[in-house]
Amino acid sequence: MKKAVLIIAVVALAAVIIVVNVNRKKTGVEAIVWYGMMPHPYKTEVRSGVERFELETGLRVLKVVGQQWTQDNENVNVEALSTKDHKAFSIYPGDPAGANALFGQLKSRGQLVVAYGAEPGLPTPVPFTVATDIKAAAMTAADKLIDLMGGRGRILNVLELVTDINTKKRDDGIREVVAGHPGVEIIQTISDMTQVSEATVKIQSALAARMNEIDGMITTGYNPTIAAASVLTEWHKDPSHKRIRFIGIDTGATVIQAIRDGAIDATIAQNPPGHGYISCMLLKLLLDGWTPIRDYQFIDAGIVIVTKDNLETYASDVRKITDGIAADLKTRYLRSPK
Missing domain, CATH: 3.40.50.2300 (Response regulator)
Structure with missing residues (x-):
């Protein structure tokens, strides 16, 4: 009898361990990855927009920064990340053609990509670029x-x-x-x-x-x-x-x-925080089942000329541009899920 109880307890414990491990696997891999090519003040500002997205949505984003401002380095790093069950990527294209090759590989694996900061060569496999014109x-x-x-x-x-x-x-x-x-x-x-x-x-x-x-x-x-x-x-x-x-x-x-x-x-x-925030918001909506109204759309994240006259207000003006674009995503750029 004691032996039977012990066996049941062991089996139950094993089941709990399996469930915990499965849950850890499900919650441990971020759906969205943000990739910056290398440490640079621009990337730091973009990352702040990604962090704002995390704060407002409650979703964690894996934030990865590479070692060199080259497409080859980006390819190596992103291809490694693509094998780890992430579903969507916000990526700065290092080279117009080389980036498209990487984006095509990710798309062929069923992974979503939004480009930010610079426009890849056209035509491109990505549905959106979020950047300064x-x-x-x-x-x-x-x-x-x-x-x-x-x-x-x-x-x-x-x-x-x-x-x-x-x-x-x-x-x-x-x-x-x-x-x-x-x-x-x-x-x-x-x-x-x-x-x-x-x-x-x-x-x-x-x-x-x-x-x-x-x-x-x-x-x-x-x-x-x-x-x-x-x-x-x-x-x-x-x-x-x-x-x-x-x-x-x-x-x-x-x-x-x-x-x-x-x-x-x-x-x-420029609006680097908007590059990060809007690209991640697009990826979230795409993962939620929203679809682009066209095969490709460039979203101009906007600029503000800063002079002595608007030193105290330009930052809020830039933030307003981001908020305006984000408010229009579902009506101007996307179709609702079926």
Whole structure:
């Protein structure tokens, strides 16, 4: 009798262990993965939007950051993640064509993908990209700079990563705007800056070589914008230096302080938190059975030009853009489940 009771107890305990393990497996694997290519201030801001999504929905997202800003590194990391029962991925495309190959593999396995931050090559296997309209934003910045310059003058064009698929779009946009103003020219373009320190040296060198020729400067990447804000803050302390009009992109503390102090004119506030929040919200809705109204849709996450006049309000303006897009997802971009 005791032996029978012992056997029953052991069997019951084993069943409990099995149930617990199964439940752990079910709850331990996040349905959604957010992938950032490598540590970078932009990725940190995108991640904050992912964290807001988690807080508001109660869903956990696996947040993974790679080691290099290359498609090869992204492929290795994401392909490994794709074998671990995750259902959906929010991914920054490192290379237009290479990213599509990765996205196609994930789709063939029944896994959902939304691109954020940059648009992959078209056509693409993904149903959505959530990003800044890169070329349009650069054109807006260039128009603002030319206005600050009084409609004429020479521009130092400062680009960031030549390996980033957004860099060429930004450069193309700037050049298109400049071509429409006969009194404006790009006097020099400098590029390939992966660190603020590297950008600082290159900008200082350009100013030293062409200090009397440069009337305006435009930067279209985070690192060169931070560097330029610091360099121009020091530059404009010297009354013998000419005033160089400036617009950058992104809103690091150094940039905001330089605008507040009057050392630089303006910057473009992108919406990286929206890139993270909206891409994850789309994935959640797709997992819930909502379907895209078209095979592919680009969702412009919006920008705000930041000057001394709106320093205290631009962040809430950016948040309002995100909230407006999120409110429209079910009516503008998706069909309800059948």
